[in-house]
Amino acid sequence: MQFTIPFHLENFIAGKFIGPLSGRFMDNVNPATGEVYSQIPDSNEKDVDLAVSFAQKALESWAATPAESRFKILNKIADLIDENSEALALAETNDNGKPLWLSKKVDIYRAAANFRFFAGGQMHFSADSHNMEGKAINYTLRQPIGIVGCISPWNLPLYLFTWKIAPALAAGNCVIAKPSEVTPVTAFLLGKICTEAGLPDGVLNIVHGTGPNCGEAIVKHPKIKAISFTGSTRAGERIASIAAPMFKKLSLELGGKNPNIIFADCNWEKMMRTTLQSSFSNQGQICLCGSRILIEAGVYEKFKTEFIDRAKQLTVGDPLENNKQGAIVSKVHFDKILNCIEAAKQEGGKIVLGGNAVKPAGRCSNGYFIEPTIIEGLGPNCKTNTEEIFGPVVTLQPFHTLEEALQLANATEYGLAATVWTQDISRANTLAAKLESGIVWVNCWLLRDLRTPFGGVKNSGVGREGGWEALKFFTEAKNICIEY
Numbered sequence: 001m002q003f004t005i006p007f008h009l010e011n012f013i014a015g016k017f018i019g020p021l022s023g024r025f026m027d028n029v030n031p032a033t034g035e036v037y038s039q040i041p042d043s044n045e046k047d048v049d050l051a052v053s054f055a056q057k058a059l060e061s062w063a064a065t066p067a068e069s070r071f072k073i074l075n076k077i078a079d080l081i082d083e084n085s086e087a088l089a090l091a092e093t094n095d096n097g098k099p100l101w102l103s104k105k106v107d108i109y110r111a112a113a114n115f116r117f118f119a120g121g122q123m124h125f126s127a128d129s130h131n132m133e134g135k136a137i138n139y140t141l142r143q144p145i146g147i148v149g150c151i152s153p154w155n156l157p158l159y160l161f162t163w164k165i166a167p168a169l170a171a172g173n174c175v176i177a178k179p180s181e182v183t184p185v186t187a188f189l190l191g192k193i194c195t196e197a198g199l200p201d202g203v204l205n206i207v208h209g210t211g212p213n214c215g216e217a218i219v220k221h222p223k224i225k226a227i228s229f230t231g232s233t234r235a236g237e238r239i240a241s242i243a244a245p246m247f248k249k250l251s252l253e254l255g256g257k258n259p260n261i262i263f264a265d266c267n268w269e270k271m272m273r274t275t276l277q278s279s280f281s282n283q284g285q286i287c288l289c290g291s292r293i294l295i296e297a298g299v300y301e302k303f304k305t306e307f308i309d310r311a312k313q314l315t316v317g318d319p320l321e322n323n324k325q326g327a328i329v330s331k332v333h334f335d336k337i338l339n340c341i342e343a344a345k346q347e348g349g350k351i352v353l354g355g356n357a358v359k360p361a362g363r364c365s366n367g368y369f370i371e372p373t374i375i376e377g378l379g380p381n382c383k384t385n386t387e388e389i390f391g392p393v394v395t396l397q398p399f400h401t402l403e404e405a406l407q408l409a410n411a412t413e414y415g416l417a418a419t420v421w422t423q424d425i426s427r428a429n430t431l432a433a434k435l436e437s438g439i440v441w442v443n444c445w446l447l448r449d450l451r452t453p454f455g456g457v458k459n460s461g462v463g464r465e466g467g468w469e470a471l472k473f474f475t476e477a478k479n480i481c482i483e484y
Contacts, residue, residue, distance in 0.1 A: 001080065001196055003087045003189055009040045011047055011208055012191030014054035015201030020209075021046045028184060031097035031327040031334075032319050034366035040184045043209035045217035048176060051205035052223050055147045055174035058202030063144045063172040065200075067123050074119035074170060076197035081112040084193070088158065088186055095183045096157060097327030097368070098282055099319045107159045111186075114162040117450045118470070122170035125471050136483040142475040144172035145249065148226040149218040151211075151239075152187075154180035154329050155285040155390075161187050164228045165204060167470035175204050176218055182330050184208050211235060219243050226474065229253070230287075233388070233414075233459045240462070251463035251473050253287070253455055255388040256416030259409035260290030260445075261399075261431065264299045266421035267443065272303075276310050278419060278445040280372050283325055284392040285333075288417045288439070288446060292385055294408050297398040304376070304396060308353045311372045317360040327367045328391065334368035337391035341373055344384040349395070350377040380411040388414070402427060410436045416456035419445050438464075 008025060010017040019025075020041035028038040041047070081088065088111075089103035098107075129139040150164035161179050168175045179187035191206050207214055215235075219227055219242045226249035229239050233254040243250055260278055262271060278290040295303045319326030328334040334357075341355050354371035376396040378384050385395055399405040409418060409431075417439040420431050432440040438456040441447060448454075453464035463473060 001084055001192065003084065003091075003192065005038065005091065005185060005189070007038050009038055009184055009188045009208060011041050011043060011051070012188070012194075012204070012206040013047075013051045014205070015195055017191065020044075021050065026181060026210075028095070029330065030094050031329055031331075032094070032364050032367040034331070034368065037094070038185070040181060041208040043207045043214045045220075047207050047209070048214065048217040048221055051176050051207050052147060052221055054202035055176060055205055056223065058200055059146060059174045062174055062200060062203045065172070070170060070172070071119045071123050073197055073199055074115045074166065077193055077199070078112040078115035078119065080193045080197055081108065081115065084189075085109070085112075088189060091185045091189060092157060092183075093319050093326070095185045096154065097319055097329055099323055099326045101322070102282065102326075107156055111158040111162040113450070114159075114166045118166040118170040121167075121467070121471060125171075125468070134484065136481050138479055138481045141478045141480065142171075142472070143478060145225045145474060145476055146173060147224050148173045148175055148228065148474060149221075149224045150175055150177040151215050151218065151227065151229045151231070152177070152179055153231045154182040155282060155287070157183040158186040158190065160230050161190070163465065164230070168228070168474045169199075169204060171471050171474040173474055174202065176221075176224060177204065177206050178209065178214055178218055179206070181208060181210050215239075216242065219248075220246075222246070225249065227251070228465070228473070236461065249473065251455075251465060252461045253465060254416075254459060254461040255390075255414055256287045256289075256456065256460055257292060257386065257388050257412045257414040258288060258290050258417045258419070258437075259435075260293045260419045261405050261409055261421065262293065262295045262299075262303065263422040263424070263427065264296045265423045267423065270443070271421045272306060272310060274445050275307065276314070279394045280311070280314060280325065280392050281446075283328055283370070284394075285329060285390055287390075290417075290419050290445065291389065291394050292408075293394055293396050294399050294405055295396060296405075297400045300396070300398040304352065308374060311353055311374060314372050316358045316369050316371060318362065318364045325369075325372065325392065327364070327369050329368075331368055333391070334370065337370055337389060337393065340384065340387075340389045340391070341375075341393060344375050344378065344395075347378055347382045347384055349375040349382075349384060352376055352396075354392070380408050386412045402431065406431060406434055413459040414456070415458040416460035417441070
């Protein structure tokens, strides 16, 4: 395929690209340069209505499509993502600001894997049966919900967009999908790929726009029966307030303020190498990053010295060059992170590394770059340690006992992920059971098996994605009882 990215992106509705019905567009900025390089539709409820009307026309046929046929189409989408990985990675980097090597290694690879995984998974999605001895037999049908809404964030644009769309399509639903207005390009290109793969018109509809105008229209639409959303806790709260009274199914994957707990007996080299990644990967703009580093007191100074030395070596600059750190996704988010760093100083935090904006030479001189930043001297209850920053910023806190480590780890209203570094398997199991977190990694980070449930507790969300959990979410269970 030859990708041409027009200056004016368009919505993908009923297999065709059409502009917003209002004629309104918004600027799309390359965060590495600060320049407007395209415009995207500022869609509203009329565009969503149009998409839903075509999804309704396609629904009956797609829901009745044999599993093997859906398997072939979704696998073809995966193949085309792989075949066009270079172009997609470049588009992702220009849109998001992340290093090009990261887009190639993680984002585009995972987008293809999502389609391939759920294409195969739906072929083995079996029904349950329960025998009432001598009386009756019950069996459970898993049927598509109908039309569902998928709303994804800007930090891993195509990766998380496909994480939602793939299981929804695999289960036989039609989808109204909204990518983040901050990073729309790879979602636009996905529409081209789906057409090439033979996905029937109207099965997937991609509508661009803001959360208040377009996202809320999706959530409010009476024909859309389920909402899968990844984003901020604040936005998730708003979505729940609208969708819950309408009795829609909800899957909300929200914020994180994740603890990274380090004991003295850990595999030191592996821990240091991985902690650098879990702190600053994707400029810290991953909901799973370990932004609160808790270190056993006896090795606190050793850890701090070595961690600072390693973080100093993370080059910040043009994401198209061989740099470890790229740009922050937008000017708004750039300003937010710098304000959070200033607030940490006001709370009494000591900036032991970074804390400043970076102005690379050349084409990126007006881009949005921030140094990897390490802060110490703050307690568990301050804003810096309780509110999500979502940037290249981590804090260091010492602990003396397992009980203190657990208390510090559970000290926020978030509960998405946690990491534990220890060679003591009893200690690891004890902590894993008591951490208020949907995901616990022991002696690793971001090691993902797509078959496992993914999601958080407390303010980090409701529901689970991944594996059978995703296919169950995108279907309704119907029990059928037949008396003998």
